[in-house]
Amino acid sequence: MNDNVVAESGARLPLLSRLRWAALVASVFAASCTAPCANSEAGDEQGLRETSPALRTAHEARANEAAAVAIMPLGDSITHGAGSSTTSSYRAELWQRMVGLAGYPIDFVGSQRDGQLPDIDHEGHSGWRIDQIAAKIDGWLATSKPQIVLLHIGTNDMNQNYQVGTAPDRLNALIDQILAGAPGATVVVAQVVPALDGAINGRIATFNAAIPGIVQSKVAQGKRVRMVDMFHALSNADLADTLHPNDSGYAKMASLWYASLERILADGREWPHVVTGLEAGQTAPAWLDTVEASTNVGGYPCCGLTRMESSPRNELAHGGVSALMYSGSDKSASGPSYSYNRVFDVHIPISTDTVLSYWIYPQQANGTFVALDFAMTDGSNLRDSGVVDQFGARVHPQFQGEGKHLAVNQWNLVRANLGRLAGKTIDRIHLGYDQPANTGAYRGYVDDIRIVDTPAP
Template sequence: MRDTRLLRLRTLPLLGLLAALLLPLGLTAPGAAAAPGAADPVRVMPLGDSITGSPGCWRALLWNQLLDAGHTDIDFVGTLPTQGCGVAHDGDNEGHGGELVTNVADQNLLPARLAATLPDIVVMHFGTNDVWSSVSPDRILTAYTKLVGQMRESNPDMRVLVAQIIPMNPSTCAACAQRVVDFNARVPAWAAATSTDRSPVTVVDQWTGFDTATDTYDGVHPNDAGNEKIAARWFPALSALLGQGVPGDPDDPDEPGGATCTASFRAVSTWQGGYQAEVTVRNTSAAPVKGWTVTVVPADGARVGQLWNGTLSTAADGTATVTNANWNGALAPDASAAFGFIATAPATSSVPAATVDCTATS
């Protein structure tokens, strides 16, 4: 949004005190991490502009409403951190102040953000800046279609909640109020045409009952009352999706298998008594990979020594086990990562070779 002033959220005294106690210690909000041994949490990306992220305090309210309803196996994800709000919550988000959804689509900004966070669900309130800038509904919906396609490339089972955006009536834009009405009228038909059984797109009406005079502080950005309304509208739709779990979960007997990967070995250079090699890991499934492990069995008695872009452990027989680094484990379908190593080898060894095998974590 063009005006990203922080707003003050009415906080419950106990929650505010809890946040004050937890945050200086570096602790997360209750329920922010799954218990040891628990199934992977459902990853939810709040996507949009400053209404979502600057500070987007409806996310704090929604997070706590979900926890209170028993949805403790959730993880809000995004490349942006929390921006306050005074309530303990999982503040990760993808709400970039001032962004136009058409620019995000035209510049292909979303794929990298998806690859870094691997959401299962996207909660999208996006397009306010486009409407403000007189971008046509056709262009905005074309951008929506491209973004949903990129979401499905990241996760074929992606579930999308898309808002009919809140009203807008800034003092500098007399036409904006009607533009929002005109745009929102197009969203349901677009969603129906874009939705699939595997990757549903669900419309959430954020417009009805929202009053710019009482629910915003500037005709655009929600105040405390507006944040409460936005959270209340997202809650039933998101709660219903969370009740379905994670599609493609290999632990669910009703779902197909999870992610898979392959590993390929390549000698980079050789010298007397050793060589340098590279192993490429590729996600060969339709599901996102959240981590990978590769076993490397060098031929001719060679042993892996120095290694980069992964974590190495070596068995007594020379079998090397390499797990991903903390930054290259997440792989979208058909994406790849690589690690390299130096191996020592007997002087009598032949051309460098190794048997490699990959196991993915989904």
């Protein structure tokens, strides 16, 4: 399928509101600006080099805002944020990923203001259909001048059973209208999220089935249009009510918008999906000491433990002060012994240039039979995929230990290109122990986990 049609998905950092940030910049200038400051503002590079670090930071902040990419979240109540605990829709998570994780300056634009994030502008209108958006879009585009439009619309046409048969035609015309009103902009069109009501969901499925053809026709005409599949990404568990996602559903939507923006904004930079050293403010485990599947593995021989552990500790770290500690006890030397623990809840589409890396510190030989593992949305996993690390050893706990390249009582880097899994989506990140031959205790740490897209230079 054409790459322009296929969907292409984090550390969570504390957020400042845009007003607080503007006030901060203003206060820095007020406190720091003396006579040479005027020269710096006028572009005197020598003057800028001689100013204080705080002043240079303020200059950089102003430069970032000027360079921000204008993105219009456009649609109905799902864009507005119905079902979200903060009325932030996917916008808060997307902002965090773009700015806090990728370090990419963006500016959400639109006439509406809702949610709890630094940039609350959007163009989400509760209850609106495609025709109602089309009636107002020209004015919004003229005012906001977006460079990218994230379009999720059609849910209310299906919910209201409003001229369902011609809804794809209305969507097609709306896309053309957006492209005419914002020349040079890119429109990312969503196959809309599912509904809990069977009749409504059936209409949504039929509507969504027409969208790839619409997008392909635009691409064939040389227009900047892409598509993301929200329909199959969300399950019933991701819905707060009949029509609207809950927070986990909105997080999945954000991951898909985020992945699509990588391909649109591609400028050679690394595009991170998960970067965490288990530090405060970074991506934290969704599960602690939670076994997904286990046999012949018990707890570390102390403290009455009965199963494998997997949780952050501050005892030893590769960077910072925290790392993910693992421990357990292998009970069988004659049969399979394994434990795969759930750790992170994610939604990461894998592309040809996605790379996994992490550091591991095993404290015994048994502790080298440990590796990160993925559960994919299609039911497959990383350990059985054949993906190998930089030493040619499979990224499977058993083969990591048998490879003999992980040294005990020191930090070891494991790095693997995931390109052969392109097109799959990571649903959960597990930590696994797997060894068929030996018994005994094992313990160690994993730190500085990264899943990033690394475009070739």
